[in-house]
Amino acid sequence: MMATPAYGPRLIGGLAFGVMAVFFVVPLIFMIVVSFYQPDPMGFYKVDFVWENYAKFFSSFYYTVSFRSLYSSVLGAVLVVALAFPLVLFVSDLSRKWQLFWIIMLLSLMCLSEVIIGFAWLILMSESAGMPRLLGWLGLWNDPRSLSPSFGAMMIGLVFLGFSIVSLILYPSVSRRDRSIEEAAVTLGTPPALVFFKVLLPTFRVSLLSVTLTMFVYLLGVFVMPTMLGRPKDWTMTVIISDKALGDANLPLGAALAVVMLIVTMLVLVLAAVLTRGRRT
Amino acid sequence: MAALTITNLRKSFGSFEALSDISIAVEDGEFICLLGGSGCGKTTLLRLIAGLESHDEGDILLGSEDLTKVPCHKRNIGMVFQSLALFPHLNVGDNVGYGMRLRRIAARQSAAEVTRLLDMVGLSGLAKRSVAALSGGQRQRVAIARALALQPQVFLMDEPFSALDAALRDQMQEEVKRIQRDLGVTTVFVTHDQREAMALADRIVVMNGGKIEQAASPDALYSRPATRFVAEFIGINNIIERAGRPPIAVRPEAIMLSTHEGGLEGQIMRQRRLGALLEREIKVGDQTLHQSEIAGAGPSFDIGSAVGVAWDEGNAWELPA
Numbered sequence: 119m120m121a122t123p124a125y126g127p128r129l130i131g132g133l134a135f136g137v138m139a140v141f142f143v144v145p146l147i148f149m150i151v152v153s154f155y156q157p158d159p160m161g162f163y164k165v166d167f168v169w170e171n172y173a174k175f176f177s178s179f180y181y182t183v184s185f186r187s188l189y190s191s192v193l194g195a196v197l198v199v200a201l202a203f204p205l206v207l208f209v210s211d212l213s214r215k216w217q218l219f220w221i222i223m224l225l226s227l228m229c230l231s232e233v234i235i236g237f238a239w240l241i242l243m244s245e246s247a248g249m250p251r252l253l254g255w256l257g258l259w260n261d262p263r264s265l266s267p268s269f270g271a272m273m274i275g276l277v278f279l280g281f282s283i284v285s286l287i288l289y290p291s292v293s294r295r296d297r298s299i300e301e302a303a304v305t306l307g308t309p310p311a312l313v314f315f316k317v318l319l320p321t322f323r324v325s326l327l328s329v330t331l332t333m334f335v336y337l338l339g340v341f342v343m344p345t346m347l348g349r350p351k352d353w354t355m356t357v358i359i360s361d362k363a364l365g366d367a368n369l370p371l372g373a374a375l376a377v378v379m380l381i382v383t384m385l386v387l388v389l390a391a392v393l394t395r396g397r398r399t
Numbered sequence: 400m401a402a403l404t405i406t407n408l409r410k411s412f413g414s415f416e417a418l419s420d421i422s423i424a425v426e427d428g429e430f431i432c433l434l435g436g437s438g439c440g441k442t443t444l445l446r447l448i449a450g451l452e453s454h455d456e457g458d459i460l461l462g463s464e465d466l467t468k469v470p471c472h473k474r475n476i477g478m479v480f481q482s483l484a485l486f487p488h489l490n491v492g493d494n495v496g497y498g499m500r501l502r503r504i505a506a507r508q509s510a511a512e513v514t515r516l517l518d519m520v521g522l523s524g525l526a527k528r529s530v531a532a533l534s535g536g537q538r539q540r541v542a543i544a545r546a547l548a549l550q551p552q553v554f555l556m557d558e559p560f561s562a563l564d565a566a567l568r569d570q571m572q573e574e575v576k577r578i579q580r581d582l583g584v585t586t587v588f589v590t591h592d593q594r595e596a597m598a599l600a601d602r603i604v605v606m607n608g609g610k611i612e613q614a615a616s617p618d619a620l621y622s623r624p625a626t627r628f629v630a631e632f633i634g635i636n637n638i639i640e641r642a643g644r645p646p647i648a649v650r651p652e653a654i655m656l657s658t659h660e661g662g663l664e665g666q667i668m669r670q671r672r673l674g675a676l677l678e679r680e681i682k683v684g685d686q687t688l689h690q691s692e693i694a695g696a697g698p699s700f701d702i703g704s705a706v707g708v709a710w711d712e713g714n715a716w717e718l719p720a
Contacts, residue, residue, distance in 0.1 A: 301451050302484035304472045306498040307549070316501075320488040 153373035171374035195333035272348035408457035432600035477546030492526030653714035
């Protein structure tokens with residue numbers, strides 16, 4: 119008897135593909151098209167084909183901003199993973215009950231919106247109500263000042279935002295890891311303090327790298343944290359793009375900057391993929 | 400090499416007593432099998448010898464050294480884990496040479512040693528291979544070579560062959576036995592498979608409920624089990640209850656069937672032929688006895704027929720009640 123082909127899954131897959139095409143590819147194409155239009159201060163744009171918008175990117179201002187975006191996203195991603203991985207290892211060795219507790223904590227952290235987290239940190243770092251005042255009261259800081267806006271405050275915001283996501287991505291594979299690999303390393307003479315560096319980091323290298331890349335792309339697109347906790351000079355490309363497109367009503371410039379960021383991001387990802395593949399063999 | 404002496408060892412996990420009062424002396428160069436079902440404490444005992452768990456009470460001596468005061472990474476033991484626990488990020492040669500690199504042994508010397516070890520386990524020329532590209536048996540060999548790389552004083556194995564198919568398991572057992580004999584290393588091997596224990600061990604330690612039931616050579620264990628548990632665990636033993644006297648154990652091959660009437664009588668419930676061997680189940684009273692013989696060695700019967708049941712008194716022995 120011939121098996122009837124299963125249309126259900128294909129239909130759902132096709133539907134998902136269609137939705138992706140309509141809501142992702144079409145706007146993307148539209149964005150690329152608009153990036154060649156002529157900006158019009160009175161309206162949105164004039165249909166045209168000019169390189170002027172791209173030319174603006176190569177002025178020093180946008181150049182600097184894009185490098186700063188890359189820098190803060192990379193630094194943020196590395197910090198998030200460097201903090202989340204040890205925490206996940208620690209949690210995965212707790213009893214079932216406490217593991218569940220931490221997972222729920224991380225999940226509820228993820229439920230908070232970016233705006234609420236930003237405001238919370240704004241208050242915590244403010245001169246009048248937050249940590250500076252506490253430190254001043256304890257006598258640890260003679261001249262307490264507000265800690266935000268600053269690059270450090272923005273970084274804390276970014277790390278806080280990505281922390282629960284990275285932890286929850288890493289948790290399943292970390293909690294299911296074969297612990298006898300660590301024990302084997304100890305029986306072969308590895309001091310317990312070095313097992314993390316000798317065995318855990320190398321065995322999780324690939325997944326740590328991929329989650330760092332995911333975080334990098336995610337943090338590139340973060341909008342609220344830089345505006346709330348960062349100084350204007352810490353602002354990322356995302357903020358500048360929305361500033362141009364919405365604030366100055368210069369949609370073509372915003373689109374051109376977005377296209378450049380997209381290309382840079384893809385280049386970084388391809389470079390990372392090539393590097394990791396080169397190292398695996 | 401050195402002898403391993405364990406005295407009055409105790410270990411509890413919470414309210415669960417995993418080991419209660421274990422004492423055993425393993426001679427220098429001896430091959431010991433810890434045999435028992437799951438939860439009997441055999442793996443816990445092995446992990447205590449390795450130093451992967453800390454004990455509650457008792458002593459573990461290696462030669463004259465008190466092992467319980469030495470942390471795991473400073474005990475000179477080699478261990479093969481049930482999951483093998485090969486380092487996935489290292490190739491075959493680097494897995495085997497891991498301990499040597501950690502001890503900063505010169506690269507040329509350690510490379511020569513890795514080659515020697517891989518030759519020993521039959522993996523010559525595979526040093527550069529990724530461990531992910533190996534077959535099950537090859538991975539076993541890497542794990543064994545890695546555990547023996549630092550010339551350990553004690554070699555520990557935790558059910559290393561349980562994931563292999565029967566033919567490969569037999570082959571690996573022979574190889575382990577050969578390597579162990581060549582090196583003369585004191586070995587403790589954990590298994591739940593009594594056939595494996597019989598094939599490998601100089602002495603089998605049967606464990607049950609955190610205690611040692613019996614420690615004896617495979618022959619002695621099979622012919623004279625000390626307790627009912629051992630008798631049942633070590634093979635199909637017929638334990639026959641007798642009113643007012645201790646029960647006796649009779650092995651299947653010691654039971655003889657005849658057409659004679661009088662004496663003990665039974666009925667053949669089932670019989671099957673396994674190659675040269677014929678196995679029968681005979682109902683005697685409310686008990687089912689297992690009997691086996693070389694096919695054709697005795698009279699043949701149909702299922703359901705009544706038979707006389709007898710056994711050689713020399714092959715039957717009393718168990719503690």
